[in-house]
Amino acid sequence: MSSASDRPNILDALCPSRDVFVDLADKWVLLMLVCLREGGAQRYSELHRSLGGISRKMLSQTLRTLERDGLVLRSVDPRSTPPLVLYSLTELGGELAEEARALCAWTEKRTTVVHEARAAYDRRQHAGQDV
Numbered sequence: 001m002s003s004a005s006d007r008p009n010i011l012d013a014l015c016p017s018r019d020v021f022v023d024l025a026d027k028w029v030l031l032m033l034v035c036l037r038e039g040g041a042q043r044y045s046e047l048h049r050s051l052g053g054i055s056r057k058m059l060s061q062t063l064r065t066l067e068r069d070g071l072v073l074r075s076v077d078p079r080s081t082p083p084l085v086l087y088s089l090t091e092l093g094g095e096l097a098e099e100a101r102a103l104c105a106w107t108e109k110r111t112t113v114v115h116e117a118r119a120a121y122d123r124r125q126h127a128g129q130d131v
Contacts, residue, residue, distance in 0.1 A: 041088035
């Protein structure tokens with residue numbers, strides 16, 4: 001926390017909120033939260049299919065991080081063979097997934113504008129007009 005205040009300040013490198021933010025700002029975390037929000041509880045293989053492009057290693061790491069942070073619940077039904085393992089959002093995870101969905105909606109809405117800005121920037125760079 002900042003010495004000037006006892007309130008959390010995510011811009012302060014020493015504030016504990018920064019550590020949480022860094023984990024949550026990962027692209028796979030945000031996409032997984034939205035995936036679980038929209039698809040409900042899912043098995044590992046279902047999540048892997050839903051999250052196009054994620055490696056199995058990254059999927060496992062992300063699930064562990066989210067479970068540790070209290071955002072995802074891993075439940076096992078040992079009565080089935082093999083045991084049925086499902087991943088679902090906790091209440092806290094659902095709250096964050098709502099916020100992540102808003103970011104996704106903005107991204108889907110403004111992608112064209114961002115791509116146009118990128119193209120204009122690249123043209124300036126290529127022309128040697130670094131602004």
